[in-house]
Amino acid sequence: MDLLEYQGKQLFARHGLAVSPGKAVTTVEDAVTAAAEVGYPVVVKAQVLIGGRGKAGGVKLAADEAQAREHASNILGMDIHGHTVRKLWIEHASDIASEYYASVLLDRQAKQPLVMFSTEGGVDIEEVAEKTPEKLVRHHVDALEGLSREEAVKIATDGQADADVVAGVADALVALYEVWMQEDATLAEINPLIVTPERQVKALDAKVSLDGNALYRHPDNQGLSDAENEDPIERRAKEQGVQYVALDGDIGILGNGAGLVMSTLDVVAQAGGSPANFLDAGGGSDAAKIKQAVELILSNVRVKAVLFNIFGGITRCDEVAKGLIAAFEDLKPSVPFVVRLDGTNDVAGRQLLGEAALPNVHPAATMNEAAEKVVALAKGQG
Amino acid sequence: MSVLVDKDTRLAVAGITGKEGSFHTLNNRRYGTNVVGGVTPGKGGQDVEGIPVFDRWADAARETQPNTAMIFVPPRFAADAILEAAAAGVALVIAITEGIPAHDELRVYNTLKRDHPDTRLIGPNCPGILSPGKANVGIIPASFFREGNVGVVSRSGTLTYQIGNEIARAGFGNSSIVGIGGDPVPGSSFVDVIELFQADQETELIVLAGEIGGSAEEEAAQYIAERVTKPVVAYIAGFTAPAGKQMGHAGAIVSGSSGTAAAKAQALEERGVRVGRTPTEVAELAVQILRG
Numbered sequence: 001m002d003l004l005e006y007q008g009k010q011l012f013a014r015h016g017l018a019v020s021p022g023k024a025v026t027t028v029e030d031a032v033t034a035a036a037e038v039g040y041p042v043v044v045k046a047q048v049l050i051g052g053r054g055k056a057g058g059v060k061l062a063a064d065e066a067q068a069r070e071h072a073s074n075i076l077g078m079d080i081h082g083h084t085v086r087k088l089w090i091e092h093a094s095d096i097a098s099e100y101y102a103s104v105l106l107d108r109q110a111k112q113p114l115v116m117f118s119t120e121g122g123v124d125i126e127e128v129a130e131k132t133p134e135k136l137v138r139h140h141v142d143a144l145e146g147l148s149r150e151e152a153v154k155i156a157t158d159g160q161a162d163a164d165v166v167a168g169v170a171d172a173l174v175a176l177y178e179v180w181m182q183e184d185a186t187l188a189e190i191n192p193l194i195v196t197p198e199r200q201v202k203a204l205d206a207k208v209s210l211d212g213n214a215l216y217r218h219p220d221n222q223g224l225s226d227a228e229n230e231d232p233i234e235r236r237a238k239e240q241g242v243q244y245v246a247l248d249g250d251i252g253i254l255g256n257g258a259g260l261v262m263s264t265l266d267v268v269a270q271a272g273g274s275p276a277n278f279l280d281a282g283g284g285s286d287a288a289k290i291k292q293a294v295e296l297i298l299s300n301v302r303v304k305a306v307l308f309n310i311f312g313g314i315t316r317c318d319e320v321a322k323g324l325i326a327a328f329e330d331l332k333p334s335v336p337f338v339v340r341l342d343g344t345n346d347v348a349g350r351q352l353l354g355e356a357a358l359p360n361v362h363p364a365a366t367m368n369e370a371a372e373k374v375v376a377l378a379k380g381q382g
Numbered sequence: 383m384s385v386l387v388d389k390d391t392r393l394a395v396a397g398i399t400g401k402e403g404s405f406h407t408l409n410n411r412r413y414g415t416n417v418v419g420g421v422t423p424g425k426g427g428q429d430v431e432g433i434p435v436f437d438r439w440a441d442a443a444r445e446t447q448p449n450t451a452m453i454f455v456p457p458r459f460a461a462d463a464i465l466e467a468a469a470a471g472v473a474l475v476i477a478i479t480e481g482i483p484a485h486d487e488l489r490v491y492n493t494l495k496r497d498h499p500d501t502r503l504i505g506p507n508c509p510g511i512l513s514p515g516k517a518n519v520g521i522i523p524a525s526f527f528r529e530g531n532v533g534v535v536s537r538s539g540t541l542t543y544q545i546g547n548e549i550a551r552a553g554f555g556n557s558s559i560v561g562i563g564g565d566p567v568p569g570s571s572f573v574d575v576i577e578l579f580q581a582d583q584e585t586e587l588i589v590l591a592g593e594i595g596g597s598a599e600e601e602a603a604q605y606i607a608e609r610v611t612k613p614v615v616a617y618i619a620g621f622t623a624p625a626g627k628q629m630g631h632a633g634a635i636v637s638g639s640s641g642t643a644a645a646k647a648q649a650l651e652e653r654g655v656r657v658g659r660t661p662t663e664v665a666e667l668a669v670q671i672l673r674g
Contacts, residue, residue, distance in 0.1 A: 106484060108566050108596045111491050143492045184485050186566070213457060214483035247624065258564060259538020259593055262619035266643075267660050269622045278623075283521070283539070311543045313509065313523045343543060344523055367544065368662050 001210045004047040006089040007224050008206025011183055012190075017175040018202040022091030031072035032065055034090040040064055041093040044071040048083040056080045061093055094204060099192035100161065101125050101136075102173055104147075104180040106187075113141040113180065115152075115173060117159040121192035135159075147177040168201035169193070183221065184214035233277075233299055240292050242281060249274025251378050252297035252306035252335075254290075256281050256315045264309045267367055273375035276303045284314040290323025291330070298333055305336045305378040307370055312343030321349040325356045336360040336377040340370040384513035384558040385533065385578040385585070386474060386504070387415070387450060391517045394419040394442045394472070395433075396463040397454035404430050406454065406478075406521050413518040419446035421463075439463075439470035452510070452519055453477040460506060461486035468494055468501040476519050477506035477569070487567035494569070503569025508561035509539035522559060530555020532668060533579035535572055536591035537564045537598070541619060541661065545591055548665030554672055557585040564593065572602035580610050587613050587671055589664060590655075592646060594620030599646040607653035613671045616650045616657045617664040618643045 003011070009019045023034035024047065035042045046058030053059050058080050062068040068090070078085045099122035107114035118136045120128045129136050137159040141147045152170035161169045172193060180188040189207040196202060215222055237244030243258065247265075251273045255261035258280050265275045277300065281293050297306055310320050320341060327333070339361060341349045353361065362377070364370035393410065397403035398420025408431060411417045419434050419442045426437030436442040439451075451467035453460055453475065460479040467475050487506065494501055504511060510520010515529040521539070526547045532554055536542040539561055546559055560575045562568050572590055579585045588610070592599040599618065606614050621643040647657045656671075658664030 106488065106566060108598075109601070111488065111567055113488070143488045144496065181485070184483055186484055211484045213481045214485060216458065217483075245624075247622075255540070257538060257540025259536070259541030259591070259619050260544055262538075262593055262623060263541055263544070263617075263661060265623070266619060266621045270659060275622065311540045311547070313539060313543055314521055342547065343526065366662065368660060 001212050001215070001224070002049045003206070003208040003210065003224055004049065004087065005045065005206050006047055008208035009203065011179055011208060012175070012203050012206055015175045015178045015182070017172060017179070018200060020091045020094055020202065020204070022089055025088050025090060026076075026086060028069060028072045028076060031088050031090055032068050035062065035065065035068040038090060038092040040068075042068060043091050043093050044068060044075060045089045045091065046075050046078060046080060046085040047087040047089050048080050048085055050081045050083045053080060058085060094194060094202060095197050096194045097197045097199075098162065098195040100169065100195065101128070101191045102169075102176055102193045103187065103189035103191075104177050104185075105189070107140065110140055112143055113147075113177070115139045115141055115147060115155060115177065117155050117161075117169070117173065119160055121194075125191060141177070146181065147174060149174055162195065165195050165199055165201055168195075168199070172201050172203070179208070183208075184211045184218060185209060186211050233296055237279070237296055240289070240296070242279065242289070242293055242296065244296055245278040246300070247275050247277055249276045250302050250304040251374055252276050252279075252300065252303040253309070254279045254281055254293055254297060254306065255309040256283060256285065256311065260309065260311060264307065264367065264371070267371040268307065268375060271371040271375040273371070273378055276300055281315070285323070286319050287322035287326055290320050291327040294324065294327035294333075295331060298331060298335070303335060305338065305374050306333075307374040308337065308339040308341070309367055309370060310341050310343065312341070312346065314344070316344050317341040317346040317349030318352060321352040324361075325352065325358065328356075328358045336362065338362045338364050338370050338374040338377065340364045340367060383582050383584040384516055385575070385582050386558060386560060387511045387513050387517040387519045389516050391450050391519065392416050392418045392446070392448045393450045393452060393519055394421060394446060394448035395452045395454060396421045396439075396467065398422060398430050398433065398435060399425050399428070400454060403454035407433065407452070410518050410520070413524050415517040415519060418448050439466040439472070443470035443472065449473050450519060451475045453479055453506070455479060457481040457483070461490050464490050464503060465493055468498040473500060474502050474504070475569070476504045476508070476510050478508065478510055478520055479505075480507040482506050482565065484566050487565060491567050491569060502574075504560065505563040505569060507565045508563030509542065511558060511560050512556070513558040514556050520561070522561070526550060527559065528555035531557055531584055531586040532589055532672070533557045533582065533585040533587070534559040534589045534591065535575040535579070536561055537593050538591060538619065541591050541617075544661045545589060545617065545664050548662055549589075549668055552665060552669040554669060557582060566596070572598050573605045576602060576605060576610060576614070580612055585612065587615065587668055589668055590614060590616040591664075592616065592618045594618070594623050594643050594646070595641045597641065600649040603649040603653045603655060606655055614655045615664055615667045615671065616647075616655050617661060618646045618657065
């Protein structure tokens with residue numbers, strides 16, 4: 001679960017990382033009021049879960065009320081790489097002497113936390129890593145011991161932070177590690193971590209991803225999901241306990257098991273089609289859950305045909321068939337379905353579908369055949 | 383032969399008294415797996431169709447000498463159950479539980495490495511291990527597989543069934559099928575399991591089923607080039623996955639250019655591994671090699 005900048009900064013503040021005072025707002029009037037409260041000059045920042053906000057015109061400096069009003073009205077509603085801006089963060093502008101970079105993440109290869117630090121902040125860190133790798137310090141932390149202050153001082157020193165702010169940078173690294181560890185984050189990144197002319201070390205941005213599986217032990221963080229920016233179908237799917245990801249195409253996909261569904265998307269693409277979604281009904285889905293899943297898929301108006309690809313392990317094919325039959329009774333879909341059922345109780349499932357003789361439902365014996373059929377049907381050649 | 387589970391397996395199950403836990407434990411026993419006990423705190427002294435239940439792993443270990451543990455408890459209790467089984471001296475822990483927090487997985491992985499280096503963890507979030515004709519530990523639908531000499535290692539459950547079943551339809555079987563799970567910090571990697579298949583006399587060919595995210599497939603490619611003499615056929619799911627979106631498995635997220643299906647397929651092919659573009663093609667490649 002990715003957090004917006006201001007949500008990340010709230011977590012930072014909770015763990016003692018310095019951030020500028022600011023307010024999150026959703027209207028131009030509130031933006032102007034907030035600007036007066038935090039004090040001019042202010043920065044008006046679009047709150048969207050995508051990089052490149054500055055270049056897209058989503059971050060502007062305002063010296064007075066007229067400018068704050070102008071920028072807020074320009075940025076609210078703006079589209080940044082497909083993300084509509086619905087929220088602004090109004091922050092008191094900081095004077096900047098230096099821009100650093102700091103992050104803590106889970107290194108899946110090393111299976112250890114990785115702390116990174118660089119004095120080349122404020123730019124794309126992947127570019128720094130590629131072009132001047134000597135300027136990016138990478139330090140693996142013992143996951144069972146945590147990051148000690150001595151280690152943090154060494155990271156700041158190795159990264160050639162200005163001598164007078166080594167202590168401040170080390171404090172920031174320890175606090176950032178604490179955010180990562182105690183909030184169950186998979187990523188906590190500050191770019192830029194600034195040094196002010198007064199030599200204060202401060203987080204000017206925040207990129208935090210929290211582990212959804214750990215939210216049960218963080219009641220304070222449960223309201224942080226960016227509900228208004230989520231795809232509405234994805235949100236409903238989450239409430240139903242189904243994995244759904246919206247895609248750009250016109251073929252609805254339902255399968256069981258993440259790997260098999262990903263594979264189904266690929267096979268459909270290879271057959272010349274374009275999937276409208278990823279939907280993993282999960283293991284052991286009963287008829288009611290399958291029916292709900294069909295509703296989710298059909299609530300996308302772009303869907304022209306639907307592919308069911310099931311290899312039942314814990315999932316029983318007869319339950320899948322019952323769910324599909326129930327969905328047809330209630331929803332009377334107008335688009336064709338292609339159904340491939342294999343695995344547990346597959347014979348019973350196919351028999352149920354055969355007896356129900358649903359209109360415009362086409363059985364397929366294999367995954368490849370199913371993909372070809374559904375692509376042809378979506379193109380109106382079925 | 384086979385790898386990890388066989389006729390010598392003595393299985394104890396954490397969460398044996400739960401609905402899913404008891405269902406799959408009994409399924410595994412019906413298949414022929416030797417289930418010796420179970421652990422559910424507070425239910426010690428009870429039994430599940432004759433399988434004795436203990437409060438603690440130490441008790442289960444002392445009374446029933448399990449060499450394999452299966453973890454079926456809810457995510458918030460799973461990390462401690464894994465570590466408790468390891469501390470009781472169980473050599474192989476197979477964690478089926480899905481949805482364990484990543485930080486817990488990190489703690490488990492590093493604690494096992496430091497304190498219980500002789501315990502091997504498979505999973506979590508995996509379908510388990512099936513050695514056809516010998517033992518089944520987990521949720522793999524055994525009836526779709528037969529004995530044979532293809533070793534399968536996979537990050538995905540149902541995708542494994544798909545590939546294994548296509549190989550079975552072509553008349554071939556499996557030595558073992560090992561699901562390592564789709565989570566960010568799996569206890570065992572492709573490399574760990576491929577090493578076992580390379581050493582297993584019965585296994586003639588290895589099938590690796592990977593997916594987007596992380597770098598486990600790239601590491602496997604390197605290892606195969608250096609150490610593996612048996613033929614390997616691979617499949618990677620997720621060519622059409624959009625960047626930055628999580629596709630079901632917690633591990634299956636593509637960020638930027640690394641971890642994409644194309645990069646993984648290329649890494650494998652550059653090191654001589656044949657990569658099928660569909661599960662069917664993987665099975666066909668495997669069958670071609672087996673028929674010589």
